[in-house]
Amino acid sequence: MKSGKNFFTNVALVSLSLVLGAGVLFAVNAGPNDYYLDSDGDGFGDPDTLISTTTPPTNYVNDNTDCNDNDENIYPGAEETVGDDIDSDCNGQINEVVFYKDSDGDTYGLASSTVIAVTAPTGYVDDNTDCDDNNNTIYPGAEEILGDDIDSNCDGYTNEQEFYLDSDEDGYGTDETFVVSTSTPEDYVELGGDCDDTNVSVNPGVSEVLGDEIDNNCDGNIDEMVFYEDGDNDGHGSSLATTTATTTPDGYVDNADDCDDDNNNINPDAVELYNQIDDNCDGFIDEGFTHYYLDNDDDGYGTGAEFEIATTSPEGYVDNDDDCNDDNPDIHPGAEEDRNNGVDDDCDGLVDENRNFSIFYKDSDNDGYGSDDDTVEAVNAPTGYVSNDDDCDDNNNTIYPGATELNDGIDNDCDGLVDENIRTYYIDEDGDGYGSDEDSVEATEVPDGYVSNDNDCNDNNNKVYPGAPELDDNLDNDCDGYVDEGVQNNNCGDCDHDCDNEYKYRNQNRYNYDEDDDTSDWDEGDFKNHGQYISNMAHFTNYLKKIGNITGKEKGQMMKNANKGNGNGKGNKK
Template sequence: MVELRPDGLPARLGSRTFIWSQPMSRKSALSSAALLALLTMGGTAFAGQTLSGTYIEANYGDNGMWNWGSTGTGLIYTTTGSGASQDATYPGTPWAHFQVEFDQYSSSYNQIANSSSGTTLTVVSESNESDSSTLISVYEYTAGDLEITKTEYWEMDGTVIAQQFALHNAGSSDITNLRFQVATDPDHDLNRFGTYSTLNDVDDLDGDGVSDWTVSLGPSSGIAFGFAPCDPDSATLGHSPGWDQDADLSLTDYNFGSGDYSMNWVHYEGTLAAGDTAYASNLVVFADDATTAEGLVSSEADMCNICDSDGDGALASWCGGDDCDDDDPTVYPSASEVCDGVDNDCDGTVDEDDAIDAQTWYQDADSDGYGNASVTDIDCYQPTGYVADDTDCDDSVSSTYPGADEYCNGVDDDCDGTIDEDSAVDASTWYQDADSDGYGNASVSDVECAQPTGYVADSSDCDDTVSTTYPGAPEYCNSVDDDCDGTVDEDSAVDASTWYQDADSDGYGNVSVADIECYQPTGFVADSSDCDDTVSTTYPGADEYCNGVDDDCDGTIDEDAAVDASTWYQDADSDGYGNASVADIECYQPTGYVADSSDCDDTVSTTYPGADEYCNGVDDDCDGTIDEDDAVDVSTWYADSDSDSYGDASVSDIDCSQPTGYVADSTDCDDAEPTTYPGADEYCDGVDNDCDGDIDEDSAVDASTWYEDGDGDGYGEATVSDVECNAPSGYVADDTDCDDNEPTTYPGADEYCDGVDNDCDTVIDEDDAVDVSTWYADSDGDSYGDAAVTDIDCSQPTGYVADSTDCDDAESTTYPGADELCDGVDNDCDGDI
């Protein structure tokens, strides 16, 4: 027996959990009187159950075993891939077996529940605890003092059933040599493939030296049906050819041997003390193949905990326990109650006042958010009219609480123990009046509910040491703010002066803009005689200028004596240029006069400085030179060094007359070669003979014909040509390529078996092709050839194959991979008979 934990909570072995406990009460345990009455009546008849999931349907008989004999319907598995359904055991005479054996009171007990041969165990109850996602079947049995609860559990879309057997000694004496077996007859290929036999094996999946998996495989379907006990150390696994009903039978590991055998799990418990309960669990695994099944043994190991899935030591209700939420390890009988909306201690009540985190609340009669420390209530949630705070000093007044505004009202409004403090919301600020003028000093104050001696409510005295200085006192030009208005020596001072704006800073003021001040303001002067105070050069006695302004304030504008009066010159020909010998001095330009005096001929309007020069024998632009090179109608002449009548554009001369050795044409592209000029014959000589910008054009007298080599194999396409001086890119002189799209096709190329004339000899796929194949005669038509009879060809000849491994080409049933028969012949050609 596995070692018990002293606190009776689950003991975890490897990845699987088993619950072993000290003596405990069981809600499902029968009283002695009830049990006696049940036995006297011969037991209760039960109708059996059918639990259907996506892949597993279990039909239970009235004894709680799979395979309901009366209907021929048992444990059914639907494959996950094809969706085919089939009975896991023989449907005609189903066989499923549960047997328990033990010793007590000097007697030996051996009782069974069997779907075919009968039941000697007393069936006490059956129940279906399933919900929308989980299927749970519970049966209770008795055998003497031994009470047995069998629970089978699987997910709606699962392929693994978890079995748990709870064994309780309800007697007064120890039970010894306690063991039981669970067995079934796996015939899951019978109804689809007509075979009773299965491939049977026992294995140690985790490699610890203890067998932990027994399986039967459908030889045709491949479906795996197996047992994986949750405590392999207390189990024996294997198969039996005789379906023996003895828990001590010898089981066999057939190592995937074929046969119609039962599949068995035997659990050895040993001694079970009076009042104790022991548990044994097993996983019943289905899968479409053996590998998937073995993976499920590991991945679904947690299903071993079906009676205590949350591991809190309290059993689920369907296992006879009183855990009210077996998915939450913090919820079980005697757990601490917490304010979380959950019945943590399974007493049927949620969030009682004795919860460990229940809070103390204080009455808030005046609803100000602060409570009365003398009136309390302990609760998980805040009761109406209560708060978490207990610091209210007067719970009958809503405006009195810690932190409330203090007022000058003779009440401790903020509950700090003091009445009418200086910090009261409506406390007044009082200001010192040292000079007793009725106005106080803002920098010396006192906040009080009542007025202190020597203080006033006003704070506007700007000098509390002088009694003549206060708001509203007369102002004087004395650098003192007599009236406390923030300004010293204002315009309204009794002794202020009048000043005139000097906006242009010329020392003379504008009589129309005056300012009364104690002191001369910036931009103002005592004088008021400026005739234009916006211009600093205009004032009495200033220089006169030709500007439309009376600069000197004498009442006259722009006299001839103005400093900047101009000299003007007669322009008789109206060309904008004047005669230097005829002048007049004025502020403004007289009619027929101009400011310029540079006209060299004032009788001709086209002759003046800057005029266009022409080749006409006249100095048109008055620069002293006649018919210069920059004349408007001057000509450009080009050097003709080779005398071919075509000039060099890079050697020119601009002149009114044609220079010797120059011509008007500029299109010669080589003025050193008399045979090179526009229109000359073009040759393939690297020279632009005809001066058209192109060298060695296709039209050259000596140009060659080239052929396109589209596949780059050095051979050209005769139908695609180009006449050029030099070979164009992608062209060659040869025109013998028979397929210019394939670089491996050209005269002299290697021939291949590809339906192409690779060497351009007009013949396709000759026997001398590089990749020609060797074919072997297949006289017996079994697709394997005789290595001694060959034919070399690009295409497979009739009656020949590529394989040469037939060891007898006269016999169609003899070839590599054929079924070997006991006939003295090497049927599969592997060298062995």
């Protein structure tokens, strides 16, 4: 049996054996599988890159479920990132949210147990504020049970608060009357300790009043007070030394507001001086004093070269030192910048900023495209410079974006690809649309007289090409590897031939002749199909052609009775 282009076509992807008599006459034991290009190497292929072959090429896989084959982090099963607007796991969903496990079914979950999904899975909720996910009576908003030492409503409190009756409304209640509640009842307060809840002037928050014979501050003592030592005798004491008494002891006062009890010039009543000291004990040093700077050009801005410290501005002085040129009234912060004078007019540290400068790029090869190897800033493009840096070879004016790509191993059009779209084309001498590999060229477009295939088996005869009608001319017109197959060619009377073989049929599937069967015989009745003979032992190559939908029985009988031809090799009937 001859092998060649297109000999077996549309072969099924299963092993097939046809057993005829005692022998296996025909078998196909292999077939191609589908593979898909895996450009990013994540093990999942692009469904739009199908090829069928018996052996997978490099970078091809048999999985076609990748939804982005240019990113190795995107594939089925990848970890999804919330809020990135990317379908990382190829499930058709983006921006899945976090849901929290709700083990006790109270519709509140725990922050420590999460899943990411577009919708809440069973047993998950979008609230993570449960403080006990094993007890469905504990959740935010649940009713608090007094005295159970459990934070039922997840508000952070386990023991509900005691509130005290405040009859005199001084903010302190009596310890003798209280309730336990989760909220403040009317006429009750959180603070107790009032020793006289009928007198608004008596409670733990007031100062003791000397001589009234009342325990004003409810500390259990009557008319006692704290007095503070006044070490510098300026009328102001320090909290560093105290005593308790019913009358003021010598050397003590009833205040502790002195910030330096060793200097009688320093106290809250003193006048603040410019001396790096807090003279009046207000927490500020030299407040009210300001540095005033000489404003030589009278533009409202001074310099730090000369200043005075005062509580009011001296004549010719200002309270800032922001001028960068105190001899020119046109130069100061806020002045309009002159874009072309080479001076920092507005004192912002920049010269001629906001000028309409642009960056221009050297175009060494004058092809209209520059390189960032050499740049200048200017208002207009200098000679030899352009506004782009898109050239990938600025020493060759045939190389630039948009140039024609040539088959020269160079990226002519600066797209990052070398010799892209270059294909091989084959000479078509006879103009039948099929070429020969005897002459080929590489180009981006089909040259005249060339085609994209080399399937012609005779490029000097335009009647010979794949798919051409087969003629009785002793030529393989259709380039399938056979000569004059399927052509009616009776040889009645030649070399004892019988004219019963006049019907011949063409089909791509063939059956081997069984040379070991010595009982082969030709029976006219067995070789008819709807009244037509079907034998054709073409050129004595020991094979028969199958026609129509012959039954398995007919095939077997045909092969059993087949015998070698004689004469010129045409089939004959005994």
